[in-house]
Amino acid sequence: MVRTAVALADRGGLDSLSMRKLADKLGVVPMALYKHVANKDELLDAMVDIVFEELEFPGGGSWRSAMRARAISMREGLSRHPWAVGLMEVRAPGPANLRHHNATMACLRKDAGLPFRMAVHAYSLMDSYIYGSALQEKTLPIDIPAEAETRLRVIAAEQPSHANEYPYLAEIGVEFAKSGYDYREEFEFGLDAILDAIERRRKLRSASTT
């Protein structure tokens, strides 16, 4: 049932996931669902935990490669399940969710050797970036280069008197029309920048305490 709900939300977004449609898909009457979940929010919680289950978090390597793999896997997961973007950290965490957070903290505390506060900073920084990237990918209306260019051209064209008022926006339109916009590449640039910054602070701290 939860799997079906995830599939429904994957194609069509959260809006097209209603208890009625889900029941239909399962060949059952809407109210039958309430024998398995208390309400729709509980269903969403269960769906989120499925997303967490899909995430991979390799141990064994350096903290940096582990955190990098985690971030990439998470972005991919949220890219597959855009509906989950605003829901990952709300309400009751499921078992996979708990496991994931615990493993991440363990990696930062033990493998990277960060003190508690620093680990929290690093965690918060990385997750904010990951969720923010997923959110942008979900909401930004530039998917196809041509579309992006059209959009920005239209903006300029709508008010001819303002055509040159936003030269930098125009530049974006032109450039993206030429070469496209790759969310994955964009994400990895920022990810590596962030990992660098964390690594630097880690070294600074361990140098000052030795």
Added chain:
Amino acid sequence: MVRTAVALADRGGLDSLSMRKLADKLGVVPMALYKHVANKDELLDAMVDIVFEELEFPGGGSWRSAMRARAISMREGLSRHPWAVGLMEVRAPGPANLRHHNATMACLRKDAGLPFRMAVHAYSLMDSYIYGSALQEKTLPIDIPAEAETRLRVIAAEQPSHANEYPYLAEIGVEFAKSGYDYREEFEFGLDAILDAIERRRKLRSASTT
């Protein structure tokens, strides 16, 4: 009308902003609103532009101080208007929105002297982080230290056999109960880390081209 809608959404969230309630608040019948906006989405667009209007973006100083002030102002805005978090970059951008993006690109291109691709990378990195932080602040259920601790304690208590399965989560519960969780402080740590990383890449590039 749009101001009233913003006020309604500020207290009570997006869910409690319905055309009917808004009409009520304005002493008018629901359908009257449709003489001023085509549909609810258009209303949301207008509301988002109000948020952009509130943002401050000081010129004059260094690119770094400008971008830092922008980021902080943006986080504050999204903290005041949590409902806007998922809506800032969707659909038709309003005039304040266009102005803001153009000014930001101008700062990165001209003041910071970044080439186009690099400016886009930096912009994407910063905005993802800002939106992600706002999203976490909105959705994470740890607002009051006591509540956070309770939550995590409950998680451990629910399955006594698993009580020690998540030692790092337990640590988080204990630490935050002691000292609280400050979203602003957390945000600024990451913000400065990101600004450092961008600055480093900027210097590297300009060194290699001279």
Added chain:
DNA sequence: CCCGGTAGGTGTACGCCGTACACCTGTGCT
């Protein structure tokens, strides 16, 4: 002075949503 257009408020109605509540049925344990 009238008169038509228009800006803006009204009332009714439709189809969707989540879900409360009472009811029914088949299965398995004692």
Added chain:
DNA sequence: AGCACAGGTGTACGGCGTACACCTACCGGG
């Protein structure tokens, strides 16, 4: 044989966005 209970059903309520037809008050040009 009896019964509890898991799980499917039907009806109904209140809320939502909004299509559509209607009404009213104003305002500029003949």
